Amino acid sequence: MKIDERHLIQLAAVVQAGGVTEGAALVGLSQPAVSRTLSMLEKRLGEPLFLKGRRPLQPTPLGRALADHGQVMLAASRKASDIVANFSQGRSGVVRVGGTPFFMDALISGMIADFQNAYPDVRVDQSYGYLSDLRAAINADRIDLAVCPIDILEEGSGMEFREILPGRNVVACRATHPLLLRRKLRTSDLLDYPWIAPPPGSPLLEDLRSLLLSLGATEIKIRYSGGSLTSAINYMKETDALTVLPHSVVFAFRKDKSITALPVAIPHPERALGLLRRADTPRAPAVDAFAKHIRQSFDNLKHLIKRHEQAVVWGA
Template identity: 80%
Template sequence: MKIDERHLAQLAAVVQAGGVTEGAALLGLSQPAVSRTLAMLEKRLGEPLFLKGRRPLQPTPLGRALADHGQAILTSARKASTLVEGFRHGRTGLVRVGGTPFFMDALIAGMVAGFQNSSPDVRVEQSYGYLSELRAAIVADRIDLAICPIDMLEEGSGLHFQELLPGRNVVACRVTHPLLLKRKLMGPELLDFPWIAPPPGSPLLADLRSLVLSLGATETKIRYAGGSLTSAINYMKESDALTILPHSVVFAYRNDKAITALPVNIPHPERALGLLRRSGDLGAPAIEAFSAHLRKSFENLRHLIKRHEQSVVWGM
């Protein structure tokens, strides 16, 4: 015998509320409509659903068993309604975000946590890559958003870039580095110290090469390569090694008082850190909510970094 799930849900509401009128109100239905449903169900089953003469209504054993199934339907429907409502307001869903490793580790991971503090039911999947890889991932719909530095985006690329922070890379070192004691730092002195190689394919590595060339050399002493951001910082803390890092990353570690930036300008093209996505693509509400959270977080960070940069005298 096939029983209509809606009839079971109405039965459950009546049992839960203790009366037909009250049960109908729970479901937003009229009392006569629910009464007809219960009468039809009893006729089809050939068994009563409620004990006669009891107020509030009390179900028979069969009525109770069927009402339990109906309650499961009601619970599932309410969860589905909550899910839809949460999805529409960006409180549930999936966000796939990719980005350059050092930015993701130093800045974005904390922003993701801040976003999920208010939207805990949004799942965020993070991946790493540089511009060419991220662009391909967006086009192939493997990620929704990319967070990366860009100096130029070609017209007709089908992508949209929104700046979050001006791009500035710096020479990073430990806070007790000998070069910080120099009253006037001469550029070639940078070549007297060992270096940590930035990740292959990154703008950081390109900027290291530009810096070395601007100092009249073709290479520098690379002592350590292939590590993560954490390993690079830990290496610097225990050595006189230098490396190239985004200024925002150095800023993010300011409270650790372990690394800092040397007052040296690095010759590199104008670039900005920003959000990259498909042009005209209105993503799911969770993606839009996450994007808005990133923009707000970076706006706050921009003001803090600007004050920090103004406290440093840049120049050789």
């Protein structure tokens, strides 16, 4: 004999609530509809489901056994409803985010942790890349969005870019660097020291080359290259080598008090950090919630970053 699963769910709701009216409310049905279901089920089984004259309603052994199966289905139905509600509200799902290494390590990874403290059921898959790789990954649907610096977004690219932080580069060094003791620091003084080169493919590498050429360098003294952000900073802390970093990255390490920025203005391209994603594809609610969190995090940081910039670069 095949029994309709919906009938078992209604039976379980009545047993759980102890009454037909209360059970009907649990499953969003009317009391007459549930009463008809129970009556029809008893006739089909040829056995009573509840003991007569008991209030609240008490199931017979058969009624209890069937209600137990219905309870499993009722719990599964509620869980499925919760999953749908959480997904539609962005509280569950997967976010695939890619980004440039230095920004991801210095700033975004901490923001991901804050996001998941509020959205623990959202999984975040992070990857690294520079603009061309990130754009290809978005187009191939390997990632949902990218956090990266961009100077110009080509018209007709099919991409949407939303700025979250204006770009500004600085010359970074260890906090006890000899150049910080100079009463009047000249940009030409920078050529007296070796440099740490950002990883290949990083826009910072081109910025470093442009800076040194603008200072009249005929030969670039690269002492160390190709390392991650952590390795570059650990190297910098132990040497007099200099490097070019986004000011926001130096800001992220302010509490460590091991690196800082030299008080010199340097040329660099107009470039902004932002969120890049396709403009014409449906967006999962969790991805939208994550993007909103990143934007709000940077909105909260902007004034602190600006104040830090004025203190370490212009206030030195």
